[in-house]
Structure formats: structure tokens, C-alpha cells
Amino acid sequence: MNKKITIGLFGYGCVGNGLFQILNRNELPFAIKKICVKNINKQRDIDASWFTNNKNELLLDDSIQIIVELIDDADEAFQIVKQALLNGKQVVSANKKMIAQYFNQLYALQKQTGNTLLYEGAVCGSIPAIRILDSYYANEQLLEVAGILNGTTNYILTQMADASIDYKTALQKATLSGFAESNPVMDVEAFDPVFKLQLILAHAFGLIIPNHQILRFGIQHISSTDTRFAKQLGCKIKLIARIINSNEGISAYVMPAFIQATDALFNIQNENNALSIQPRFADKQFFSGKGAGSFPTASAVLSDLGAIENKQAYSYTKLIGKTQTELGVSVFLKVYMRGDNISNVCQIMNLEKHWTEGKQQFAIGSIALKDLLNVSDKCIGNFFVAAFSVEQTLASGQISDKSELGVFSIH
Numbered sequence: 001m002n003k004k005i006t007i008g009l010f011g012y013g014c015v016g017n018g019l020f021q022i023l024n025r026n027e028l029p030f031a032i033k034k035i036c037v038k039n040i041n042k043q044r045d046i047d048a049s050w051f052t053n054n055k056n057e058l059l060l061d062d063s064i065q066i067i068v069e070l071i072d073d074a075d076e077a078f079q080i081v082k083q084a085l086l087n088g089k090q091v092v093s094a095n096k097k098m099i100a101q102y103f104n105q106l107y108a109l110q111k112q113t114g115n116t117l118l119y120e121g122a123v124c125g126s127i128p129a130i131r132i133l134d135s136y137y138a139n140e141q142l143l144e145v146a147g148i149l150n151g152t153t154n155y156i157l158t159q160m161a162d163a164s165i166d167y168k169t170a171l172q173k174a175t176l177s178g179f180a181e182s183n184p185v186m187d188v189e190a191f192d193p194v195f196k197l198q199l200i201l202a203h204a205f206g207l208i209i210p211n212h213q214i215l216r217f218g219i220q221h222i223s224s225t226d227t228r229f230a231k232q233l234g235c236k237i238k239l240i241a242r243i244i245n246s247n248e249g250i251s252a253y254v255m256p257a258f259i260q261a262t263d264a265l266f267n268i269q270n271e272n273n274a275l276s277i278q279p280r281f282a283d284k285q286f287f288s289g290k291g292a293g294s295f296p297t298a299s300a301v302l303s304d305l306g307a308i309e310n311k312q313a314y315s316y317t318k319l320i321g322k323t324q325t326e327l328g329v330s331v332f333l334k335v336y337m338r339g340d341n342i343s344n345v346c347q348i349m350n351l352e353k354h355w356t357e358g359k360q361q362f363a364i365g366s367i368a369l370k371d372l373l374n375v376s377d378k379c380i381g382n383f384f385v386a387a388f389s390v391e392q393t394l395a396s397g398q399i400s401d402k403s404e405l406g407v408f409s410i411h
């Protein structure tokens with residue numbers, strides 16, 4: 001084999017370890033030279049001579065061509081990636097928070113230096129999402145992108161629905177199985193899928209949107225009443241990240257949603273992720289696979305390494321010449337709400353049904369996305385909201401999936 005491409009690796013945790021094993025156990029054209037970690041004294045499964053805690057040992061080494069950044073600190077990761085690009089290196093990362101937060105700077109740095117940053121592992125783990133949206137659909141209008149982008153919450157929701165256990169027990173199970181971190185806030189409150197949606201918005205729609213502009217509801221207040229209600233409707237509740245390209249502009253949200261059995265997302269179970277894309281001419285496409293984990297995420301990093309070897313970079317085609325800088329918020333969503341006092345929370349348009357059970361109030365109706373954005377801030381206590389469908393005409397004139405519900409009750 002020809003001379004291998006030399007890699008400097010930052011991070012030897014879940015993903016870094018997976019990448020090390022893949023590169024060292026297979027005949028591949030990449031060789032890790034050194035690994036930078038935070039705690040140099042930590043016990044590792046490989047010889048201590050691999051490690052340093054001095055980032056300049058990697059960043060200033062002229063023999064290192066590619067920096068792979070796999071650490072868990074977004075701000076420090078940005079400093080590493082910035083310095084690597086300025087020092088003439090190509091970079092691969094899987095850090096969605098860092099890329100979402102520093103998107104403008106990272107885009108400018110690539111233009112300024114002519115060096116490449118790839119981050120396929122940042123969005124759906126092993127599913128090739130970014131490159132398809134960025135390159136394959138560079139010139140085709142997308143009408144909708146929707147998906148399950150967070151494995152932890154999908155695991156919890158699957159357990160609640162299938163094993164009929166409550167949220168707390170399902171979260172404990174997720175933690176014990178290694179699918180939830182000890183502090184699961186980024187996942188259960190849906191910050192993580194919002195970061196991923198920001199990357200999709202940039203590549204698929206040419207929009208760089210700060211995270212506070214994206215409607216975000218997590219699953220932290222879900223109760224067994226909600227999952228039972230979904231079952232009665234023949235649905236499952238999933239945490240859905242969705243971008244809709246309609247006459248009202250491009251709207252986006254991350255929130256729980258009732259998914260019908262006819263929807264491919266219905267069968268995405270446990271820690272798996274999925275992405276559904278609706279291009280204007282190609283029509284619906286569906287991708288599913290492991291959204292996280294050591295080897296699945298390292299597989300995406302490996303693919304990025306190959307892309308860099310082949311001198312590929314993101315096209316960012318849809319960003320060029322884009323004038324829209326804000327999301328559309330006039331779109332109406334049909335939602336189910338439950339809480340201690342939902343009548344005080346917001347104005348529901350077209351109230352279809354409302355009822356109470358003990359102290360809990362329930363309502364189903366349509367609400368403007370901009371009104372729901374105000375609710376996010378007030379979302380305290382026991383408030384749970386889930387979307388049914390988007391009652392909106394899509395840009396092509398196609399009507400999005402509407403779920404017409406009959407009369408129902410909760411037992």
C-alpha cells in the first residue's frame with residue numbers, strides 16, 4: 001500500500017476509541033500518529049506513548065495532514081478546529097454543538113484557508129445525511145426534511161410504548177443501557193436534535209439559524225397518559241425534527257409528534273435514527289440506521305476521511321446567494337396539549353376538543369408556530385405538547401400528511 005495519510009486524533013472516548021480500532025484493525029490508507037486527550041493519567045486500553053495532553057504536538061506537526069476532532073467540549077473543539085484549518089490541515093469532526101454554534105466562523109475559515117472541514121457523524125451517526133443533502137440535492141428544492149435525530153429519546157419513547165413503563169423508569173433503563181448520559185438534559189430537552197437540525201437547515205435549505213429561533217419541546221414532561229392516548233389512536237409518540245418548506249417560507253421545529261403506523265418513522269425503534277427527505281422531483285426518500293455509538297459514528301468519520309483523501313468538500317450550494325435569514329413562523333400546527341393549566345399557556349385556534357382528568361387539562365387544536373415559540377419559554381411544570389401534522393400547503397402544491405382524528409377518550 002502507498003504511504004498512509006497521517007492523522008492527529010483529539011479525543012479517545014466513545015467515538016475516538018471506535019475510530020482507533022477501525023483504523024488499526026483494518027488495512028486502510030490512514031494512520032493515527034498521536035492522540036490528544038484531556039486527562040493524560042487516565043488508564044487506557046492502549047500504550048501510554050500514543051497520548052499527549054498538549055494540543056500543539058498535533059496542531060504544529062507538519063507530518064499530520066488531517067485532524068480528527070472527537071472531544072466533548074464545544075468551545076475547546078472550535079479552538080482546535082480553527083487552529084488546524086489555519087495551520088493548513090484538513091479536519092473531520094462529529095461535534096454537532098460546536099458546528100451549529102460556530103457555523104458562520106467555520107464556513108468563513110474554510111473559504112479563507114481553502115482547507116476542508118467535514119462532519120458527517122454530527123447529524124445522524126452512521127446515516128449519510130449531510131453529504132446527500134449538501135451534494136446530491138445541491139440543486140433540487142426540498143419540500144420537507146423530517147427525522148428522528150436523537151437515539152436516547154427514541155429509546156425512552158420506545159420503552160414507554162412497548163414495555164408500558166413510565167418515563168422515569170424508561171430513562172433509568174436508558175442510562176443503565178448506556179443510551180443516556182448521567183445528565184440527559186441535552187437529549188430529553190431536545191437541545192441535541194436542534195443542533196442537528198441547524199446543520200440540516202444550512203446544507204439543505206441554505207439557512208444559518210441560531211438555535212433559539214427553532215421551536216423546541218422535549219420529552220421531559222411526557223406521562224404514561226400521553227403514550228396510552230397515542231396507542232388509542234394507533235400512533236406512537238416520537239421526538240421529531242422537521243423542516244417544512246411551504247408558502248409561508250421555511251419553518252422548523254423539534255417536538256414530540258404522533259406518528260401513524262403508515263409512516264416509516266413509526267418502525268424506528270430504540271436508539272435508531274431515521275431521516276425522511278422530500279425532494280421536489282425525486283419524491284420521498286427514507287434513510288435509517290444507527291444514530292450514535294462507537295463504531296457507527298466512527299464509520300461516518302471514516303467516510304469523511306475517504307472524502308478528504310478524494311479532495312471532496314461540502315458545496316454549501318444553497319447558502320450561496322440566500323437572502324432569507326429567518327424561519328417562517330406563520331405555519332399552523334395541529335397539537336395535543338396536556339398540563340395543569342393549559343388554558344393560560346396560549347391561544348389555541350380551531351379548538352377541536354378539550355377535556356379534564358383530575359387536575360390535568362387536555363386540548364387538541366391548531367396553533368400558530370409563532371405562538372408555540374412563546375410557549376417554549378413559559379414551558380414549566382407539567383406541560384406536554386405533541387404535534388399531529390402540518391396543516392399547510394407545500395410549495396409544490398402538495399398537501400402534507402393530514403391526520404383526521406375521530407372522537408376519542410382516555411381511559
Ligand SMILES: NC(=O)c1ccc[n+]([C@@H]2O[C@H](COP(=O)([O-])OP(=O)(O)OC[C@H]3O[C@@H](n4cnc5c(N)ncnc54)[C@H](OP(=O)(O)O)[C@@H]3O)[C@@H](O)[C@H]2O)c1
Nearest residue numbers: 011012013014015036037038039070071072094095292293
Ligand atoms: N458518542 C456518540 O455516539 C456520538 C455520536 C455522534 C457524535 N458524537 C460527538 O462526538 C464527539 C465525541 O463524543 P464521545 O461520545 O466520543 O465523547 P466522550 O466519550 O465523552 O469522550 C470525550 C473525549 O474527549 C477528550 N477531551 C475532552 N476535552 C478535551 C480537550 N480539551 N483536549 C483533548 N481531549 C479532550 C476526553 O479526554 P479524557 O479521555 O482524558 O477524558 C475524551 O477522551 C462529541 O462531540 C459528540 O457530540 C458522539
